[in-house]
Amino acid sequence: MTHTILVVGGTGMLGEPVARRLLADGYLVRILSRSPEKAQARLGAEFEIVKGDVDEPSSLEAALSGCQGVHLNLQGGFDYDLERRGAENVSRVASRVGVQRITYTSGGSVCEENCWYAGTRAKFQAEAALQVSGVPYTIFRDNYFMETLHNFVQGKMALHIGRHPTPYSWLAANDYARMVSKAYSTPAAANKVFYICGPEVLTMRQALHIFCGIAHPKARIVYLSIRMATIIAKLGKRRELQAALPFFRYCETVKFSEYPAEANALLGAPTTTLEMWSRRHVQGSQSRPQ
Numbered sequence: 666m667t668h669t670i671l672v673v674g675g676t677g678m679l680g681e682p683v684a685r686r687l688l689a690d691g692y693l694v695r696i697l698s699r700s701p702e703k704a705q706a707r708l709g710a711e712f713e714i715v716k717g718d719v720d721e722p723s724s725l726e727a728a729l730s731g732c733q734g735v736h737l738n739l740q741g742g743f744d745y746d747l748e749r750r751g752a753e754n755v756s757r758v759a760s761r762v763g764v765q766r767i768t769y770t771s772g773g774s775v776c777e778e779n780c781w782y783a784g785t786r787a788k789f790q791a792e793a794a795l796q797v798s799g800v801p802y803t804i805f806r807d808n809y810f811m812e813t814l815h816n817f818v819q820g821k822m823a824l825h826i827g828r829h830p831t832p833y834s835w836l837a838a839n840d841y842a843r844m845v846s847k848a849y850s851t852p853a854a855a856n857k858v859f860y861i862c863g864p865e866v867l868t869m870r871q872a873l874h875i876f877c878g879i880a881h882p883k884a885r886i887v888y889l890s891i892r893m894a895t896i897i898a899k900l901g902k903r904r905e906l907q908a909a910l911p912f913f914r915y916c917e918t919v920k921f922s923e924y925p926a927e928a929n930a931l932l933g934a935p936t937t938t939l940e941m942w943s944r945r946h947v948q949g950s951q952s953r954p955q
């Protein structure tokens with residue numbers, strides 16, 4: 666029997682690669698979206714799209730019915746707590762309708778001592794909701810995604826925002842998506858919290874240097890303190906930057922955890938280096954219609 670997996674947040678930057686990988690691996694993939702027409706246009710006819718909102722449990726009942734699994738990929742912008750509410754509502758309904766696995770995109774720095782930051786607290790509480798739901802879960806505490814890098818390029822500048830005192834194990838979304846999909850066919854991945862780390866450890870500056878060298882050779886790397894970035898975001902009414910600033914402030918003090926051995930052994934280690942990813946990024950943007 667072909668299993669159906671619901672992807673909540675399947676239109677997201679990190680949800681879409683997971684949805685596409687699940688489909689490629691032979692699953693039927695249903696997407697929950699607040700904007701079903703937009704989701705269908707973005708993802709295509711191979712996906713079943715259902716209208717829903719994690720804040721409306723009645724919409725989750727229909728979306729989860731007949732599903733063997735559900736993947737949670739939520740981001741609420743300024744509404745950090747969305748992830749907690751989403752995880753609580755989805756896991757409650759998932760348990761009721763007999764879902765057999767919940768997977769969740771959490772974060773590499775999630776732990777109790779970092780819960781002073783609202784984004785981490787929401788993820789920590791979301792993880793806890795899954796862990797008490799009675800539905801077998803797989804939680805992914807991911808390191809820094811390469812997909813974020815192009816957000817830092819603004820015209821001829823690549824902004825290095827805030828200090829990043831420790832290097833990251835840069836991860837490509839395609840590697841991550843393969844690991845999430847594999848978790849569904851791996852019984853030993855049930856009830857596990859995995860740390861997902863890419864194959865190379867690089868500082869933010871080194872990563873920007875490699876990415877820009879390949880994808881934006883004319884861009885100059887410019888350091889922007891959090892203070893300066895706050896002023897620019899305010900004056901320029903840059904809501905996206907404003908929403909991201911508390912996270913950059915957080916990055917100045919925390920370290921992402923790196924215990925990838927178990928995930929790598931069970932799900933296959935990530936192999937994409939930043940250089941490989943940057944070259945693919947360039948090819949992808951050249952083949953996209955302008």
Ligand SMILES: NC(=O)c1ccc[n+]([C@@H]2O[C@H](COP(=O)([O-])OP(=O)(O)OC[C@H]3O[C@@H](n4cnc5c(N)ncnc54)[C@H](OP(=O)(O)O)[C@@H]3O)[C@@H](O)[C@H]2O)c1
Pocket residue numbers: 673674675676677678679680697698699700704717718719720738739740741747748770771772773807808809810813
């Ligand atoms: N480690 C890293 O480097 C890194 C980087 C980026 C993100 N992340 C994490 O990855 C996760 C996802 O991020 P992303 O970049 O993929 O997010 P994103 O591109 O902003 O997408 C957010 C998704 O959430 C869905 N959503 C928002 N509100 C919803 C609601 N009320 N009900 C149902 N769906 C809702 C949206 O679906 P619709 O709009 O279609 O409804 C959308 O698909 C977050 O937990 C984030 O913290 C980690």
